[in-house]
Amino acid sequence: xxxxxxxxxxxxxxxxxxxxxxxxxxxxxxxxxxxxxxxxxxxxxxxxxxxxxxxxxxxxxxxxxxxxxxxxxxxxxxxxxxxxxxxxxxxxxxxxxxxxxxxxxxxxxxxxxxxxxxxxxxxxxxxxxxxxxxxxxxxxxxxxxxxxxxxxxxxxxxxxxxxxxxxxxxxxxxxxxxxxxxxxxxxxxxxxxxxxxxxxxxxxxxxxxxxxxxxxxxxxxxxxxxxxxxxxxxxxxxxxxxxxxxxxxxxxxxxxxxxxxxxxxxxxxxxxxxxxxxxxx
Amino acid sequence: xxxxxxxxxxxxxxxxxxxxxxxxxxxxxxxxxxxxxxxxxxxxxxxxxxxxxxxxxxxxxxxxxxxxxxxxxxxxxxxxxxxxxxxxxxxxxxxxxxxxxxxxxxxxxxxxxxxxxxxxxxxxxxxxxxxxxxxxxxxxxxxxxxxxxxxxxxxxxxxxxxxxxxxxxxxxxxxxxxxxxxxxxxxxxxxxxxxxxxxxxxxxxxxxxxxxxxxxxxxxxxxxxxxxxxxxxxxxxxxxxxxxxxxxxxxxxxxxxxxxxxxxxxxxxxxxxxxxxxxxxxxxxxxxxxxxxxxxxxxxxxxxxxxxxxxxxxxxxxxxxxxxxxxxxxxxx
Numbered sequence: 001x002x003x004x005x006x007x008x009x010x011x012x013x014x015x016x017x018x019x020x021x022x023x024x025x026x027x028x029x030x031x032x033x034x035x036x037x038x039x040x041x042x043x044x045x046x047x048x049x050x051x052x053x054x055x056x057x058x059x060x061x062x063x064x065x066x067x068x069x070x071x072x073x074x075x076x077x078x079x080x081x082x083x084x085x086x087x088x089x090x091x092x093x094x095x096x097x098x099x100x101x102x103x104x105x106x107x108x109x110x111x112x113x114x115x116x117x118x119x120x121x122x123x124x125x126x127x128x129x130x131x132x133x134x135x136x137x138x139x140x141x142x143x144x145x146x147x148x149x150x151x152x153x154x155x156x157x158x159x160x161x162x163x164x165x166x167x168x169x170x171x172x173x174x175x176x177x178x179x180x181x182x183x184x185x186x187x188x189x190x191x192x193x194x195x196x197x198x199x200x201x202x203x204x205x206x207x208x209x210x211x212x213x214x215x216x217x218x219x220x221x222x223x224x225x226x227x228x229x230x231x232x233x234x235x236x237x238x239x240x241x242x243x244x245x246x247x248x249x250x251x252x253x254x255x256x257x258x259x260x261x262x263x264x265x266x267x268x269x270x271x272x273x274x275x276x277x278x279x280x281x
Numbered sequence: 282x283x284x285x286x287x288x289x290x291x292x293x294x295x296x297x298x299x300x301x302x303x304x305x306x307x308x309x310x311x312x313x314x315x316x317x318x319x320x321x322x323x324x325x326x327x328x329x330x331x332x333x334x335x336x337x338x339x340x341x342x343x344x345x346x347x348x349x350x351x352x353x354x355x356x357x358x359x360x361x362x363x364x365x366x367x368x369x370x371x372x373x374x375x376x377x378x379x380x381x382x383x384x385x386x387x388x389x390x391x392x393x394x395x396x397x398x399x400x401x402x403x404x405x406x407x408x409x410x411x412x413x414x415x416x417x418x419x420x421x422x423x424x425x426x427x428x429x430x431x432x433x434x435x436x437x438x439x440x441x442x443x444x445x446x447x448x449x450x451x452x453x454x455x456x457x458x459x460x461x462x463x464x465x466x467x468x469x470x471x472x473x474x475x476x477x478x479x480x481x482x483x484x485x486x487x488x489x490x491x492x493x494x495x496x497x498x499x500x501x502x503x504x505x506x507x508x509x510x511x512x513x514x515x516x517x518x519x520x521x522x523x524x525x526x527x528x529x530x531x532x533x534x535x536x537x538x539x540x541x542x543x544x545x546x547x548x549x550x551x552x553x554x555x556x557x558x559x560x561x562x563x564x565x566x567x568x569x570x571x572x573x574x575x576x577x578x579x580x581x582x583x584x585x586x587x588x589x590x591x592x593x594x595x596x597x598x599x600x601x602x603x604x605x606x607x608x609x610x611x612x613x614x
Contacts, residue, residue, distance in 0.1 A: 204419055253427065
């Protein structure tokens, strides 16, 4: 064979091998992580995890009930507060302000907020809410999560509304519908699945957020649904229990980690199925 | 019949006109209300950024007055003294070095996997592997941190670290990077966890970016007899260069600000050491582990650290967004 061909073929072979190796290397790490998560999580899992309160230090009996409940409340409230704001802001960007200068600024800032470090959000809410209200509280935690929800929802809402064909809007406007009704009755309905997908993804994103909760909702050893008091939550609990010297606490941390991961994966998969349903039509 | 309807509409006319006016009035009012609600929400996004910057500046003001800009280069961190001596050099170096190492590992591997997924992978596997990687990108970072703490840290301290210390550690100059006793908590371990955590992210972005290359371009290159590597090198990468760099910077922004994956495993030691196997700290790890128990000047200095981190990530993210937008424009037109 021509030596040039041979050397080209050789280089190609080496690079192909390296790419395969990269894929195997990367997927190995990720499989290992999932494997130890399931192994340790399932070992620690039991009915107690869902029915009993957090154990005091050194105690070998207890579960994560208050942390699970607290996480559910915080996530739900965060999404509840963040979603309408994100939805409306996204609506403005896609509908009213499509050709305005303001829109390009807001879009740029939103993209930055989308990937800004979440611990910064925690500092912001600490300075704005915790100091003002005089103490750590569940409400501050929910607000911190809402700040993270907003950019995600803005982004997906805008993208989804821009996919709605303009003919639909024009047809509605020709029938005499005012602008706001065109948006609410036509554009929202046409983009509904996409917007719901975005909200689910935002929920998945905040369900496992830890850094913004560390010094807003703090944590709580006991059952409390009072939004003005520190509230128990899974991520902070995992954080505390992982670094503790007690084996039982560490086991509970694995169980909590498995619960969070399963919740996040389920939300992502549901969002994905919804999103896929939309496309073939 | 026609007469009857005409009579009726004539009789109802004034009332109908009134209804019509009322309905139009409601439309007009709700139209204006909806417009302003959405506009205010959009403005709120801007205020959110303003609020974050403002609150960080206000919070860090006492520390700024006390330490000034020299804070960035001061190496000592002693918060428990009567007048705390605080300097940010250790966490800043820790942040930059851990992110740099993480990028050095994750970038080639991630791009390699992306090439694998777009050019080499058997068609049947492309979708499942792609979806698996995207799902992994969504796993909360605390899971990675936890795994690093319980599994990777002990493993590295027992195998990889002693090996490196005993071999490379004896080479002059480079050896200093791998000096000291093996440790479960170290800068290197944290960087490795960061790399594993951003790997799915880098892969997913690179794959999306590679997919923007028009198939015709690649087909023509294959058609004149290019090998896979030549197609990637001479067609795919030049076409997507801006996007790959943008994606890499997005990943860098993530690595710089990552908290939970790092906090458990870096050891949180405000020490500047040449060895990668020594405990260290990053800005976010320092904030996460000290903020709740801090007060006064100490807390303000942590806010100052937060502000520095925000400025740093803002610059990186802004640059990445501009680059990605440029690629989008190219792909669109």
